[in-house]
Amino acid sequence: xxxxxxPALDLSFAALSDATRRGIIDQLGRADASIxxxxxxxxxxxxxxxxxxxxxxxxGLVVTQKVGRVRTCKLxxxxxxxxxxxxxxHRKLFEARFEALDxxxxxxxxxxxxxxxx
Amino acid sequence: MDQQVSSAGGAQNRTSVExxxxxELVVTRTFDAPPSTVYRAWSQPxxxxxxxxxxSASGVSLVSCDMDVRTGGxxxxxxxxxxxxxxxxxxxxxEVVPNERIVWTNDEGEEGxxxxxxxxxxxxxxxxxxxxxxxxxxxxxxxMEGSASVLPEQxxxxxELLAA
Numbered sequence: 001x002x003x004x005x006x007p008a009l010d011l012s013f014a015a016l017s018d019a020t021r022r023g024i025i026d027q028l029g030r031a032d033a034s035i036x037x038x039x040x041x042x043x044x045x046x047x048x049x050x051x052x053x054x055x056x057x058x059x060g061l062v063v064t065q066k067v068g069r070v071r072t073c074k075l076x077x078x079x080x081x082x083x084x085x086x087x088x089x090h091r092k093l094f095e096a097r098f099e100a101l102d103x104x105x106x107x108x109x110x111x112x113x114x115x116x117x118x
Numbered sequence: 119m120d121q122q123v124s125s126a127g128g129a130q131n132r133t134s135v136e137x138x139x140x141x142e143l144v145v146t147r148t149f150d151a152p153p154s155t156v157y158r159a160w161s162q163p164x165x166x167x168x169x170x171x172x173x174s175a176s177g178v179s180l181v182s183c184d185m186d187v188r189t190g191g192x193x194x195x196x197x198x199x200x201x202x203x204x205x206x207x208x209x210x211x212x213e214v215v216p217n218e219r220i221v222w223t224n225d226e227g228e229e230g231x232x233x234x235x236x237x238x239x240x241x242x243x244x245x246x247x248x249x250x251x252x253x254x255x256x257x258x259x260x261x262m263e264g265s266a267s268v269l270p271e272q273x274x275x276x277x278e279l280l281a282a
Contacts, residue, residue: 017205017207018226019224019226019230019231019252022252087135087137090135090143090145091133091135094133094135094145094147094248095133096172097169097170097171097172098133098147098149098169098246099172100168100169100172101149101156101159101169102149102150103169104159104165104168104169105149105150105151105155105156105159108151108155108158108159108165109151109155112155
C-alpha cells in the first residue's frame with residue numbers, strides 16, 4: 001500500500017473534500033488537461049477553476065506547467081494513480097475518525113455503566 | 119470496474135475502505151458497543167463534533183456544528199484551518215431511523231453526493247457501514263458523451279481532452 005507522509009494529509013483532505021475537485025482528479029487520471037478545458041468541462045469560470053486547481057496543487061495532487069499561454073494540469077505526487085490517491089486520503093481520514101469515535105464510545109459505555117450501577 | 123480495498127489496524131476493529139466503480143465509497147468498521155450507543159455518538163452534535171473531524175488527521179477544527187437529525191432536518195458544519203477561511207458542509211437528512219440508519223445529502227458541492235450510514239447489531243457490537251455515492255458525475259459524463267443535446271464543439275473539446 002502506498003503511504004503518504006502524514007503532513008500532506010490535511011491538505012489532501014481539504015483538496016478532496018470538494019466534489020468538483022474529486023471530479024478534476026478523476027478527469028486528470030484519464031488525461032492531462034488545460035485549465036481552460038477543465039473549466040469548460042466542469043462548466044465553471046476560469047477563475048473558479050484556477051482556485052480549485054491551486055488547492056489541488058498545494059496538496060501535491062496536481063502539478064501544473066505553463067507553456068506559452070496554456071497552463072496544463074496533470075496528476076502529481078510521484079505518479080500515484082488518481083484512484084490510489086483518492087482511496088488513500090479517505091482511508092486515513094476514516095481511520096482517524098473512527099479511532100476518535102472509538103474513544104468516545106468507550107467513554108459513553110463507562111458513563112452508561114456508571115449510570116446503571118447507581 | 120476495478121475495486122480497491124484498503125484496510126489497516128488490528129484484526130478486531132478494522133476500518134475497511136472500498137471504492138466501488140467510479141462513484142461510490144464504502145467504509146465499514148465494527149465498534150464494541152450496541153447500535154444505540156454508536157447511533158447516539160453519530161446523532162448528537164456535542165458528541166459528533168468530537169470525532170467527525172479529528173484535528174490530528176485533518177488539520178482543521180470545527181467552528182460550528184448544527185444538526186437536526188430527523189427526516190427532513192438540516193445540518194451545517196463549518197471547519198477552519200486557523201485562518202479566516204472556513205469550509206462549510208451542509209445538507210439535509212433524507213431518512214433517519216434511530217439506531218438503524220441515517221441518510222443525508224451533501225449540498226456544498228455541485229454533484230450532490232448522498233451518504234447513507236447504517237448501524238447493524240452483531241452480538242452486542244455494531245457494524246457501521248458508511249456509503250457515499252456521487253450520482254451526478256456519471257450522468258454528466260453520459261450527457262457529454264452521448265446526448266444529442268450536447269453542442270458539437272463541446273464534444274470536440276472532450277475529444278481533445280481525451281486524446282491529449
